Amino acid sequence: xxxxxxxxxxxxxxxxxxxxxxxxxxxxxxxxxxxxxxxxxxxxxxxxxxxxxxxxxxxxxxxxxxxxxxxxxxxxxxxxxxxxxxxxxxxxxxxxxxxxxxxxxxxxxxxxxxxxxxxxxxxxxxxxxxxxxxxxxxxxxxxxxxxxxxxxxxxxxxxxxxxxxxxxxxxxxxxxxxxxxxxxxxxxxxxxxxxxxxxxxxxxxxxxxxxxxxxxxxxxxxxxxxxxxxxxxxxxxxxxxxxxxxxxxxxxxxxxxxxxxxxxxxxxxxxxxxxxxxxxxxxxxxxxxxxxxxxxxxxxxxxxxxxxxxxxxxxxxxxxxxxxxxxxxxxxxxxxxxxxxxxxxxxxxxxxxxxxxxxxxxxxxxxxxxxxxxxxxxxxxxxxxxxxxxxxxxxxxxxxxxxxxxxxxxxxxxxxxxxxxxxxxxxxxxxxx
Numbered sequence: 001x002x003x004x005x006x007x008x009x010x011x012x013x014x015x016x017x018x019x020x021x022x023x024x025x026x027x028x029x030x031x032x033x034x035x036x037x038x039x040x041x042x043x044x045x046x047x048x049x050x051x052x053x054x055x056x057x058x059x060x061x062x063x064x065x066x067x068x069x070x071x072x073x074x075x076x077x078x079x080x081x082x083x084x085x086x087x088x089x090x091x092x093x094x095x096x097x098x099x100x101x102x103x104x105x106x107x108x109x110x111x112x113x114x115x116x117x118x119x120x121x122x123x124x125x126x127x128x129x130x131x132x133x134x135x136x137x138x139x140x141x142x143x144x145x146x147x148x149x150x151x152x153x154x155x156x157x158x159x160x161x162x163x164x165x166x167x168x169x170x171x172x173x174x175x176x177x178x179x180x181x182x183x184x185x186x187x188x189x190x191x192x193x194x195x196x197x198x199x200x201x202x203x204x205x206x207x208x209x210x211x212x213x214x215x216x217x218x219x220x221x222x223x224x225x226x227x228x229x230x231x232x233x234x235x236x237x238x239x240x241x242x243x244x245x246x247x248x249x250x251x252x253x254x255x256x257x258x259x260x261x262x263x264x265x266x267x268x269x270x271x272x273x274x275x276x277x278x279x280x281x282x283x284x285x286x287x288x289x290x291x292x293x294x295x296x297x298x299x300x301x302x303x304x305x306x307x308x309x310x311x312x313x314x315x316x317x318x319x320x321x322x323x324x325x326x327x328x329x330x331x332x333x334x335x336x337x338x339x340x341x342x343x344x345x346x347x348x349x350x351x352x353x354x355x356x357x358x359x360x361x362x363x364x365x366x367x368x369x370x371x372x373x374x375x376x377x378x379x380x381x382x383x384x385x386x387x388x389x390x391x392x393x394x395x396x397x398x399x400x401x402x403x404x405x406x407x408x409x410x411x412x413x414x415x416x417x418x419x420x421x422x423x424x425x426x427x428x429x430x431x432x433x
Contacts, residue, residue, distance in 0.1 A: 002029075002383050006209040009198050010034045011185050011222065013176065014046030015158070015372045016361050017214035018165045021174045023376030033175040033206065035198060037184035041176070042162040047216055047338035049159055050237070051275050052265045053369040054255055056089050056153040057118070058108035060410055063392065065111045067371065074373025075156060079168065083161040087266055088254040089153035090135060092125065094320065095144015097260035102146075104410040105259050109148050121151040137253055140320045145258075155255045155265050158369055165372075177206075185215075185222055194355040212379065213351075214361045217294050217337040223360055224291075225351055229342070229396045230362035231292035233282040234335040234419070236306035238314055239273040240328045247272045260413065261317040273332065274325070278306075278313040281416035283335065294337040295419055306333045307422050335419075338364045344409045348378055349388040349395040356386065360395065365409075 002008070008029055010017045013036035024032050042049050055075060057068035075084035091108065093101050112118040125131050128142040134149045170176060177183045181202040189197040189205055197207045213223055217232035242250070247267040257263040262278040284292040311330065318326040341347060341363035351358040359382065368375070378393075388394045 002210050004028045005030055007207055008032045008210045008212065009206055009208040010212045010214055011198065012036060012046070012214035012216060012218075013038070013041045013043050013162070013166065013178075014214060014216055015048040015162060015369050016216070016364070016375055017212075018162055018169065019372045019374075019376035020212055020214060020361070020379045021169045021376070022165060023380045025169055025172045025174055027380045030173065032173070033177060035183050035185050035200065035206065036176060036178050037180055037201075039179055041166040041178070042159040045216075045218065046162065047336055047364055048162055048369050048372075050336065051157065051159065051239075051268050051271070051273060052155040053158045054089070054153070054257065054263065054265075055084065055086075055156050055370045056150070056255075057112060058089075058091070058150070058153075059111050060104070060107040062111060064367070065115070067374070069115075069117055071371045071374050072152065077373070079165070080156075080161065080373045083157045083164060084154065085156070085266070086152070086154040087252060088134065089150045090125070090131065090147065090254040090256045091150070091259065092131070092142075092145045092147030092257070093259045094261065098413060100410070101259040101413050104413075105147060107410065112150065113148075118150060118152055121149075123149045125149060134254060135256070135321075137250055138321045140318075140323045142320055145320075149254065153255065156369070156372075157268075161372065188222060188358070190354075192355075193353060195357040208357075210357060210359070210383070212359045212361065216339045216362075216364060219339060219360065219362050220291050220293060223351060223358070225353070226291075226360065226362065228290055230339050230347060230360075231284060231286075232294045232337050233284055233292065233340040233416075234294070234337045235277060235280070235282045235366070236310040237275065237277050237332075237334050237336050238306055238311070238330040239275050239332045240318075240325055241331050242267050242272045242274050244272065247274075250274065256321070258317055258320070261313050261320070264317070264321075276314050276317065278310040278317075280310070280313075280414040281412045282340070283307075283417050283419050283422060285419040304333055305426055306330070306335070307417070308425070338366060338368075340365045342409075345392040347395060348382060348390075348393040350382075352395060352397075359383075 013034045059065040184201040185198045187199040188195050197205045199205045220226045253266045264276045267274045285295045286292045339362045344365040347362040350356045
């Protein structure tokens with residue numbers, strides 16, 4: 001039984017770990033410690049270590065649409081509001097989009113088109129002229145573009161959010177232990193089937209009545225029980241460095257998601273970086289045990305490359321929208337590693353066989369950051385109830401895991417690859433130069 005003075009250790013100071021710390025302290029838990037292997041927060045080991053993330057409520061599953069709408073209200077509070085930018089959201093497919101991308105767009109639109117919270121502002125867009133009513137800065141041809149505009153969406157500055165919430169929870173008593181030795185959890189300590197503490201790389205054991213793992217893509221390092229139910233996957237990220245005038249030109253553009261190419265945001269006013277991400281299945285790093293974990297070189301926030309196919313997608317995206325930018329060099333190229341599940345649902349549950357002394361938070365699956373203002377509430381509810389009542393978020397055994405990861409989830413369009421294949425292809429390409 002967890003009480004208000006129980007020792008609670010959160011592994012990972014990313015978006016979900018910080019949100020959990022926020023709600024625990026608000027619920028009256030007085031002894032909460034975050035262990036984070038980075039030297040500071042925001043942590044480069046977090047998938048949210050980034051300029052921005054999309055905040056939207058379109059889902060094929062109404063369950064998540066309603067939660068995302070609640071989260072958007074959370075983004076408008078004084079605590080989270082400084083990091084939220086409601087620029088609106090344009091979603092489209094090109095004239096060459098595969099059927100799956102078109103179907104996903106229509107289902108996403110259907111999830112909000114008749115919802116009274118969204119319906120008054122939704123506008124269907126058909127062709128370049130329609131789009132330029134909302135995206136006048138887009139000088140490209142927008143070839144065959146069809147989609148919609150949703151004003152009740154935008155993006156949040158993710159790194160700034162994590163830093164702000166970390167400062168907030170620290171002021172309210174949540175302790176943080178940071179660093180590659182002092183803050184890196186290397187082993188869970190068990191006694192009679194129950195976890196009693198966490199040992200860090202410096203050899204110190206931190207006693208705990210409850211351990212909450214929020215390690216994202218790195219979760220299986222400490223929880224091998226996850227097996228293949230939650231794996232590390234990555235997507236490419238790239239940026240274009242803009243001038244001040246160019247940054248001002250694109251200020252306030254809608255967050256734009258072209259389902260068969262990629263997405264982008266208004267430029268960051270501080271760095272003048274314009275961020276782009278290609279869409280696709282993503283990349284894994286599967287070991288001999290069949291479990292994918294981030295490779296060590298990928299832990300750097302500045303890897304310096306993305307796969308050639310992804311770069312080609314982004315070049316095409318720019319040719320369609322901002323042709324004047326299409327041949328600019330990409331800077332700060334990297335792979336962003338996140339936790340993924342077969343059906344893209346989260347896992348928020350006690351780990352079996354630990355006497356309810358360990359909670360696993362997994363399966364960001366590319367749509368977890370937007371829930372940061374409300375995510376921790378679900379963890380405190382789980383602690384209070386002692387069980388997970390929501391079937392989508394329950395722990396799954398290997399026998400319950402789907403054999404195919406690519407086909408059933410709508411955002412997995414195209415073909416993925418192994419990280420090793422990307423590195424091999426990159427090396428061969430460099431050797432030919």
